[in-house]
Amino acid sequence: MGMSDYYKDLREKIGDQLIFMPSVAGIIRNDQDFILFGRKHHEDVWGLVAGAIELGESPAEAMTREAKEETGLDIVPERIIGVYGGKERRYTYSNGHQVEYLTIVFDCRVISGELDRENDEFAELVFFPEDQLPSTAIKYPEHIFKANGERADF
Template sequence: MGMSDYYQNLREKIGNELVFMPGVAGIIRNEQGEILFGRKHKESTWGLIAGAIELGETPAQAMVREAMEETGLVIEPERINGVYGGEDQRFTYANGHQVEYLTIVFECSIKSGQLSPDHDEMKELQFFSEHQIPPMANHYPNVIFSSQQEERAHFVK
């Protein structure tokens, strides 16, 4: 699914101006502990399975929806790995739309489903080891990829 009616309406009013957007991203691990990344059409960098929180959705519901739409997998958000915002979470899409995300990153498990990219949105899906994270468009601290819970516990100013 592309942009929701809410965000399309907002973009019609403000064009490409910077928008503050609440979002979610998932550390979705397979049975080997590898993390799922997606690469969109016409992009060379990878990203976590992620998206905007829609009106009326909880962050966990948004994560489940985004995973289904982008991967075909039914996932369960198990805990929050971190919440990130600020200039490091700014992104300009190929169409010129500028966003600054406030992103809630969930640790997720796969419950069912068959991995298949949404060909309208994702070009490629691939699992990577936590020690071989691919080049990413969005910036997150490396600690969120650790499978060791005690390594993930940290304070960000």
């Protein structure tokens, strides 16, 4: 889907300035317990399936929508792994847009669908084993990637 009308209107008013963005991210695993990561078009770094929470949308609804748009998979957000924010969650996109994310990370279960490796959001979608995770644009605590790791880190 790309940027929503809400964020497009906001960017028209403030340009590339830093904005605060409530968002979601998902730990989506396959049958081998590998975690799904994507690399966006024209970006070198990887990221979790993630996106902004839109006006009127619950965090769980946002996670479900983002997963479908970015991967073609239908998922269920089963539990919150953690909530992360602060200066270390700042990112500048290749177009100059600056954001500081407040991210709710969900453990997600795939219920149906086929992985769509050719979509508008990601150039690549790959499942990685826990011991071979790629470097990511936004940093998260390592324990969120462990299948039996701690949950709820605020």
